[in-house]
Amino acid sequence: MFAVKVPKREAEKTRRKLIELGVLAKSYSVKREGEFILFPVTGPVEGFEIVEAEFEKTKRRPHSYREVVEVPEEVRPLLPSSFDIIGDVAIIELPEKLMPYGKAIGEAILKVHRHIKAVFAKGSKIEGEYRVRELIRLAGERRTETLHRENGIRLRLDVAKVYFSPRLATERMRIFEKTQPGEIVFDMFAGVGPYSILLAKKAKLVFACDINPWAVRYLEENRKLNKMPNVVPILGDVRKIAGRIEADRVIMNLPKFADRFLREAMLSVKDGGIVHYYGFGPEENLFFEHEAKINGIAKGLGFHVEFLDERKVRPYAPRQFNIAIDFRVLK
Structure with a gap:
């Protein structure tokens, strides 16, 4: 078959040009001959030295x-x-x-x-x-222990002993982009620290709470692994900690039960602070019931809320979605 023959030093520039022209025969492997490279092409190409050569078929690796x-x-x-x-x-x-x-x-x-x-x-x-x-x-x-990388941080964890979802990496980055330098953050259900470690890059201080001792053990390790001394791991029930922390931003990543901890979140956020709430909702009624609960808890405390953002995070089950609601608490 036809081949374009060029010196090795011109190989990469030539490859890009042949791809641009749409003449590179990608189903065949490139060949080396001494100080020259031979590119398989679908026909003669103007401006290049054309030779005839035999090429091996490219072995395509399966994608799935x-x-x-x-x-x-x-x-x-x-x-x-x-x-x-x-x-x-x-x-x-x-x-x-x-x-x-x-x-x-x-x-x-x-x-x-x-x-x-x-x-x-x-x-x-x-x-x-x-x-x-x-x-x-x-x-x-x-x-079952592994080292996971996402959003520029490293997280060591045991998938059999702690909860972790890699599917929330984009959502975690969304919150990171909203976090302002110098903030105090309260991560109510921190796990091994995917939110806490990431937000600590900007925040002044991150209080990271979890009731699972294995999660807090890995959180301690991940704090050191990523050199984030401004993360404060807390082992215990978040209900015993609420109100003792005054945060600019509160993370409530416990979608199945987060509504049970709304009072604790609102007591732990400053006047004008922001809560990132997660829940599950049916396709036909994603946010209404969650908004009603948020408003009800706020009213009972004598607070007001301002809803800032609502979004589908990911599908959870047929016609069910993991949802996020960002709201500001006004005291």
């Missing part, structure tokens, strides 16, 4: 585990199109009919995604005071 996994055809449509990646650990939700093929699915994920070292299936819903779930090992290393 579904391309390589071996399962019966009747269950193939049930294969999930996505899964969570936390550090080098993958967590996938499998329908019951796919569980007998869990090992094959896990090994396929490891084969396609080389940076993943362990694969687990969700064995239960998130439950209990610590918001954790049972995990079933499918393939890879026998460990």
